[in-house]
Amino acid sequence: MNLPSTDEILDDLAFLDDWEQRYQYIIDLGKALPGLPEEQHKDEYLVRGCQSNVWLISEEKDGKLQFHVDSDAVIVQGLLTLVLAAYHDKTAEQILAFDIDQYFNQLDLENHITPTRGNGLRAIVNKIQTIAKAH
Amino acid sequence: MTLNVAQIRDQFPILKRQVNGQPLVYLDNAATTQKPQAVIDALVDYYTQCNSNVHRGAHYLSDEATKRYEAARKTVAAYINAGRSEEVIWTSGTTEGINLVANGVAQRLKAGDEVLVTEMEHHADLVTWQQACKRSGATLKVVPIHDSGELNVDAFHQLLSDKTAFVAMPHVSNALGTINPIKELTAAAKAKGALVLIDGAQGVAHGAIDVQDIGCDFYAFSGHKLFGPTGIGVLWGRYDVLAEWPVWLVGGEMIATVSYQDATWGELPNRLEAGTPNIAGVIGLAAAITWLQGLNAKDIWAHEQALLKRATELAEQTQGLRIIGTAPNKIGVLSFVIEGIHPADIGFILDKQGVAIRTGDHCAQPLMKRLGVPGTARASFSIYNTMDDVEALFKAINKAQMMLA
Numbered sequence: 001m002n003l004p005s006t007d008e009i010l011d012d013l014a015f016l017d018d019w020e021q022r023y024q025y026i027i028d029l030g031k032a033l034p035g036l037p038e039e040q041h042k043d044e045y046l047v048r049g050c051q052s053n054v055w056l057i058s059e060e061k062d063g064k065l066q067f068h069v070d071s072d073a074v075i076v077q078g079l080l081t082l083v084l085a086a087y088h089d090k091t092a093e094q095i096l097a098f099d100i101d102q103y104f105n106q107l108d109l110e111n112h113i114t115p116t117r118g119n120g121l122r123a124i125v126n127k128i129q130t131i132a133k134a135h
Numbered sequence: 136m137t138l139n140v141a142q143i144r145d146q147f148p149i150l151k152r153q154v155n156g157q158p159l160v161y162l163d164n165a166a167t168t169q170k171p172q173a174v175i176d177a178l179v180d181y182y183t184q185c186n187s188n189v190h191r192g193a194h195y196l197s198d199e200a201t202k203r204y205e206a207a208r209k210t211v212a213a214y215i216n217a218g219r220s221e222e223v224i225w226t227s228g229t230t231e232g233i234n235l236v237a238n239g240v241a242q243r244l245k246a247g248d249e250v251l252v253t254e255m256e257h258h259a260d261l262v263t264w265q266q267a268c269k270r271s272g273a274t275l276k277v278v279p280i281h282d283s284g285e286l287n288v289d290a291f292h293q294l295l296s297d298k299t300a301f302v303a304m305p306h307v308s309n310a311l312g313t314i315n316p317i318k319e320l321t322a323a324a325k326a327k328g329a330l331v332l333i334d335g336a337q338g339v340a341h342g343a344i345d346v347q348d349i350g351c352d353f354y355a356f357s358g359h360k361l362f363g364p365t366g367i368g369v370l371w372g373r374y375d376v377l378a379e380w381p382v383w384l385v386g387g388e389m390i391a392t393v394s395y396q397d398a399t400w401g402e403l404p405n406r407l408e409a410g411t412p413n414i415a416g417v418i419g420l421a422a423a424i425t426w427l428q429g430l431n432a433k434d435i436w437a438h439e440q441a442l443l444k445r446a447t448e449l450a451e452q453t454q455g456l457r458i459i460g461t462a463p464n465k466i467g468v469l470s471f472v473i474e475g476i477h478p479a480d481i482g483f484i485l486d487k488q489g490v491a492i493r494t495g496d497h498c499a500q501p502l503m504k505r506l507g508v509p510g511t512a513r514a515s516f517s518i519y520n521t522m523d524d525v526e527a528l529f530k531a532i533n534k535a536q537m538m539l540a
Contacts, residue, residue: 019155019487024538052479053509072509073477074539075484 001034006085010106030078036070047123052076054120058131064089065132079121087128092135100125138438144519146171157489160527165309165337165468165515166493167359174363177422181415189414204414207421214424216345217371221403224370225412229336230259232355232370236332237263239381240301246272248300253278253286254505255308258498260334264303284311284460291320299329306338310497311460312468321350336360341439341466343432352376358416363423367416377403384409435518439467442516442525449529459511467516476539478512484535490528
């Protein structure tokens, strides 16, 4: 999976100054994320958000945690890309050490880019942190 | 006469604010309505002039609070044409009202009894009955709907039988806006000897309600969907039914006598209202109703229908948009999906343009499944919405389509 780094995302967003551009950026990120094949949309992978479904699968490869996600809403998919940029292909220690709240603050993307129940981001962040802790 | 919408808007301070740098276009009225200044003033006045506990203080303020509180009960009783004001039970909202009834029903149901609900229930009027059936061994029967979102009335009559102990149905579907023929259905259910509850959450804010004319045994609604405060609702019940109803919450205020080992219950309405009530909420709700009674109910209806008609026209002209819920008899609710776009994405992009709608399953997961949609986007209109709001909605939808395509 070819993900931008958190620094690249922060740099990109710094150049976009109105909401339409920022949202278009998120939408494009969402479209670029590969997602999961339909048969992996299983209840056991479902992270329930209020307005859209999010699926999360994790595995370990060479001591690093890999995350594969999907959402039926493209903006949520884009938001998930922001989260995966921070967590995908990192060790459990790196994941737990990462200051996600500060990262979201830096993204400075207003209401919807903060982890709220509505967009399921908080649930996905919690789940990833739980997986890392159990590791 | 037509509604003077500009004058009405002036009385809702929140409509003057901006969100996301845009003027607010508030189209989430089925979730909750905004509050007129008269309601805000009533709450402030209560807390600044009158705050005191009701029914027990031996002092001036308590007497005054009690007078306002009980006057509010009469205001509500008159608004819904209750036979007696003691039939008005204060609750925290529709959900609590239905739970109060379902709790009593569960105690009385037995295996072999049937409870009838509809496919269009909100979870508040479904999970309650499903759980009451699970507890009692009764069977839950679900009346199907047509694809248009209208209730299948023939199926209703077929499912109704001598076994039917209880019927619960929405006055108006929250997700689709369908207005059900509750009077006719209630009469049929009563003829079989069943008790009938109407979930009035979406029914109260769009025209006059006459519980005696409907003929039901219970009608539950929330104040906050009727321009009143959150956390206050009403369960209306027929006096002879409520007088014998199993008590729900027990504690202070609802008792007649108490010993360490036993207690007896007070009279209506107290026996179903344990503890210190939401006094400010009650007074705020009465203020909302009094304010609403200053408007002509027919004008309200005509205005909301005009908004719905225009919105429906624009929806039909929007490529890829499908209206979910096309019953001929609807309140001002436009539920829709757009091909290839998830409702949540529509909601995000509309919000950035200052347009507030609701997206998701509308607390009606089985209904969404029945309709074969993951959820819908729902715009719902109220008295203070304008044709400009409708135009803004579709301008915002067009932009969402462009961005998300």
